[in-house]
Amino acid sequence: xxxxxxESAIDLxxxxxxxEEDETLLLSxxxxxxxxxxxxxxxxxxxxxxxxxxxxxxxxxxxxxxxSVKLAKVFCEKKWPIYALRDSHHPDVPEPPHPPHxxxxxxxxxxxxxxxxxxxxPNVTVRCKDCIDGFLGxxxxxxxxxxxxxxxxxxIKTLLVVGICTDICVLDFVCSALSARxxxxxxxxxxxxxxxxxxxxxxxxxxxxxxxxxALPHPQELMHHIGLYMAKGxxxxxxxxxxxxxxxxxx
Numbered sequence: 435x436x437x438x439x440x441e442s443a444i445d446l447x448x449x450x451x452x453x454e455e456d457e458t459l460l461l462s463x464x465x466x467x468x469x470x471x472x473x474x475x476x477x478x479x480x481x482x483x484x485x486x487x488x489x490x491x492x493x494x495x496x497x498x499x500x501x502s503v504k505l506a507k508v509f510c511e512k513k514w515p516i517y518a519l520r521d522s523h524h525p526d527v528p529e530p531p532h533p534p535h536x537x538x539x540x541x542x543x544x545x546x547x548x549x550x551x552x553x554x555x556p557n558v559t560v561r562c563k564d565c566i567d568g569f570l571g572x573x574x575x576x577x578x579x580x581x582x583x584x585x586x587x588x589x590i591k592t593l594l595v596v597g598i599c600t601d602i603c604v605l606d607f608v609c610s611a612l613s614a615r616x617x618x619x620x621x622x623x624x625x626x627x628x629x630x631x632x633x634x635x636x637x638x639x640x641x642x643x644x645x646x647x648x649a650l651p652h653p654q655e656l657m658h659h660i661g662l663y664m665a666k667g668x669x670x671x672x673x674x675x676x677x678x679x680x681x682x683x684x685x
Contacts, residue, residue, distance in 0.1 A: 444656045453662045458675040459594070459627060468590040469509045471518040472568060472597025472604045474502055474549055477535050477542030478521065478636075479598060484542040485533040488636065494654060495598065498634035502596045503548045505632065508678055513557050515588040517581060519571070520545060521603070522562035529565070531650075538562065559584050566603050569610035581611075585620050592625045594676075596632030601661030604633055612669045627671045630662055 461467050476483040479495050488495055509516050521536040522543040523529060536543040543562065545552060552558045561580055563571025572581035585593075593611060597604050608628060614620045637654035644651075666672050 444653070444659075447656060448659055451660075451663050453630075453659060453666055453672055455630065455674050456627075456671045457673070458677055459629070459671075459673040461592075461594075461676065461678050463512065463514075463679070465591050466514075466589050467592040467594060468515045468517060468585065468588055469505055470568075470593060470595045470597070470607070471502055471506065471516065471549070471552075472595065472607055473519055473521045473536075473599075474499060474546055474597050475520050475536060475542065476544055476546055477540075479546050484535050486535040486636070487542070492634075492637065492654075494634040494658065495636075498596065498598060498632055499546055499548055501629070501632040505594070505596065505629070505676070506549060506552060510552075510555050510557060512678075515584065515590065516552065516555070516558045517584055518545065518549075518552055518558055518560045519568040519597070519603075519607070520560060520562045523564050527564065538564075567606040567610055568603065569607055569614065582614070582620060585623055589622055591622050592627060593623060594627050594629060595670075596629050598633065599635035599657075599661070600633040601635050601657045601664070604628070605661045605665055608665045608670050609668050616669070625671055626669070627673055628662060628665050629676060630672055630674050633661070634658065635661060 477487055479499055481488050481491055506516060520543055522538040523536055525537050553560060561572055565571045569581060572579050595604060595608055608626055611626050615623045635654055635658045636652060638652040640651035643649040662672050
């Protein structure tokens with residue numbers, strides 16, 4: 435009965451704050467497009483891999499990984515640019531309110547097994563970040579920004595974003611990228627697009643959260659929806675289907 439009530443409440447909230455998704459995104463190569471993979475690492479996606487990893491197989495997270503792998507393979511086949519962010523923290527620098535996670539040099543901060551092959555692809559830039567926001571995490575000590583340089587070097591006009599968590603790292607990165615675009619720092623970038631099936635977040639039901647000191651309830655389906663809603667409200671486009679050309683199957 436509780437599950438039915440929860441689902442009804444989520445459906446009601448979705449009807450009150452709907453995410454109107456754009457039509458299928460067609461990527462033909464006529465517009466330079468870059469793919470950003472946000473934190474698809476063991477510490478967030480692989481069962482039992484760490485403090486913030488799923489404790490059991492999670493359908494939404496598994497689907498996100500599968501969709502991201504499909505996209506990455508096509509982008510590599512076409513030699514289109516990919517920017518892969520990896521959450522990677524120094525053990526002595528906490529990130530409250532979260533417990534220690536994705537410590538640099540551990541398996542937690544590595545890309546999931548299905549994506550580790552990207553480390554050797556010439557069109558892929560891998561960036562280890564030590565904060566939630568991958569835009570800020572791309573800033574070097576000299577003030578330069580690896581992500582900004584990547585956009586400019588590849589003359590990217592469309593940014594396609596996938597990863598985890600929809601409402602945390604993905605959202606923060608998207609918002610920063612949009613703000614930088616609006617200020618003219620990311621020329622020639624025009625569109626930031628979030629692919630909804632390629633994003634996921636974690637699930638922490640209220641009945642479990644109340645038994646964890648300092649934890650906030652985090653219903654997965656609702657927070658995923660809110661993350662997409664907030665991204666669209668900041669100026670991102672949200673799509674649920676992607677096709678590359680007439681000879682490539684739709685994703």
